Amino acid sequence: MTAPDRTATAAEGRADAPRRTPPVVRLLVLAAFVVILNETIMVNAIPRLMSSFGVTEASAQWVSTAFMLTMAAVIPVTGWFLQRFSTRRAYATAMGTFLVGTAIAGLAPTFEVLLLGRIVQAAGTAVMVPLLMTTLMTVVPPHDRGRVMGNVTLAISVAPALGPTISGVVLQTGSWRLLFAVVLPIAAFITWSGLRRLENVGESGTDHVDWASVVIAAAGFGGLVYGLTRFAEGEVGLPIAIAGAGLALVVVFVLRQVQLIRRGSPLLDLRALRHSTFARGLLLMTIAFMTMLGAMMLLPLYLQNLRGLSPLQTGLLVMPGGLAMGLLGPTVGRLFDAHGSRPLVIPGTVGIVAALVGLTQLSLTMPYAVVLALHVLLMLSLAFTFTPVFTLSLGVLPAHLYSHGSSILGTLQQVAAAFGTALAVTVMTVRADAVVAEVGQRAATVSGMRWAFGVAAAIALLTVVAAVMLPRRVEEVEAPVEPRDPVDPVNAVERLDEPAGA
Template structure:
């Protein structure tokens, strides 16, 4: 008699894969809603100044406070996403975001509106690391590029849609509708996600380290606040120099504390810094931070050119920025499919070259070129970033062991917030300094502003060169890159589900 064939594992039903796809679509749609809310406020400052009788520097706290909250909360998501189940983390994020939106909608004073924005940011901060961790956990390697490309569609189109959508809303009604129209959509996402995510894996036991939480707030909060105050002129009780000093010192203590907690292996570490020992994660991480600085520079300076130099209104300016965001988002799924076939290098190197070419063209032509040439160059910047973002997200996180996915995604989100603040401070300071120099030389204010923007774009070109150099070092994930001790299986308190075949 022949030996009996070994029993085979039962195949995963097709319905499981379909359910995972539906879960990812709902999470991506929810991410679109919360990210759209970030840029909806860009056109709302003038009406808010009239409604609450505040100055521009005070109103700017609606942006600075949002960014500051994101910088404080995102580092905590590495711990939070291991402590909570997928369903619990999603419900928490959307409930907090919904609460903040409701507060902002009915805000009777500016202080209450600012509170609503802070609460909104707390929910938004959890959503993106949650979505990236879910993708890395549920989707097999051969399909991650395509799924990450769909995520790029959401995170790229949403910011591009914010200014024109808010401009249209403000043309037709009160600023309160900016939040009021988001409310029912957020409720729908909350209900749909809560139903679909039933039965998700349990969370794992993880102790909250209070000292890490405090150092996170002081470190990342101080760093982002100080950089934002330099760049945006946001008035506050603490000078930017003091804030940066406290932030840097607190970050040094935070790093020391995380190294201590990593050795304990009790789940209390906030950000597992062993992610930075993985070279194939570290290089895409650094590239993403620099690329985000270049993106923020273009998004800040181009509206100034369109509005202050060319004389277009806020709605027209927002519409001119829309093609670039749409191009980046629509190319994202295609880039994801390319990544699954060819890996990251054939995509990120052309992306780096295109970014340098587009940024340098913007620096040379921003003063004299017709508006449609500037729009075309912005589209070139956006397409180049599309070739960079999806491969770097996928390759960087894919190089990590499964237990570090949540920490890697949290670190990416934190790095982007710090890069946004640093990019804002850098390009605005350079632009204003150059514009003042030109005005001292007798140049008209409009021409001086254009000259300052051109100098800021030149700085952005330098950042793009750094992106290109890092792109040369990006590699596809492979086994064996994780640091010693990072590849143990999930602990006894719970495990992530197996990837869907």
């Protein structure tokens, strides 16, 4: 019996057996939760940093901006990295880098050292989600991927939502350094536990890295995200030039990858885009992520600047939506396994549009319960969208493109986050400036937010169109393409229960 036959037989044999999440995926989900949590954990610490280091608010905001920029610069490299190095080595590198960055940030004597720590933290974080997605697609049989992907969605959705709330609680008891002091031992224990049990999945490759592509990707995606971020903060001239230069370098990066594909050694294999279902899913995810991040930026401004809530109160008000999105993930995953994508994604995208339309009715007196309900609707609709589209989009790819597909998704999410924020702020500012003389500053700002949510709702209509065009299941798209190095999902999982060698 050939390796592919053994894999298919094993998967079929487990179809009616009690299902469980592979240990390797559980370990990586836990690790991903901890590292992703740190992306938003510094949101409420800005005033403390300004006082501790004597820096301006704009400078202090760099603890979050530098994290996002590093993610945008590093993620394009992860497709090559995950094929070049084994699972254990990739995990050890990612978590080790994150631990070093956390220690540097927690002990930072100056603001510059703190920024360095955040950059190192982000470099480790950038590897974890592509590693998790690639491993999941390799060891989980197709019939069970939705359920397991739902558990992944729980981690990557709840973590960012909890970040501001956790930081608000911790900062009530002491210094901003406690944020890193709490995370460091937890991350160290997870790293130690993972390395004891984690075993390699698949085989590492031998391709050499194209360093020119690394530099171009870092400068291009980093410059694009930086320019959009600074533009969203109100600057115009230089940020636009930087974003334009970044976009030009991204084009150069794409053209270079096309050349490298002919030689067989691209840094980011763009052949994944030849799969139409992956490309449609990518478009849908990018737009949905853009609208989500725009809403996540506008609502805190509305609640704090216009309604007078504290950062902690704001975090508590928006936390139910993030928790609902994450907790619904496993259920959505099981529904996807049973019924396919379209019965979930079409209502989900319609719900996204409906929530954004509802937010166009913001006012200075809107009951908080209505704001909460609209935010929960948006997050639940995103839950019905993200898990099926992630699973379906990556599922149509051949196994050797899993890591590259995950990297493409992650990269565009970072760009979408920056673009969505910049677009929301631009629309809000332009509208507010147009009516401020007539209605006053507060009412003008509310009017600007309404327009921003209206533009987001109009753009989100494209997600409904993309959802209608998606197939229900992978089998309806094309015959599965066997990986270059097939992995028996049963044996790969069973080996994880044994102590791993060095």
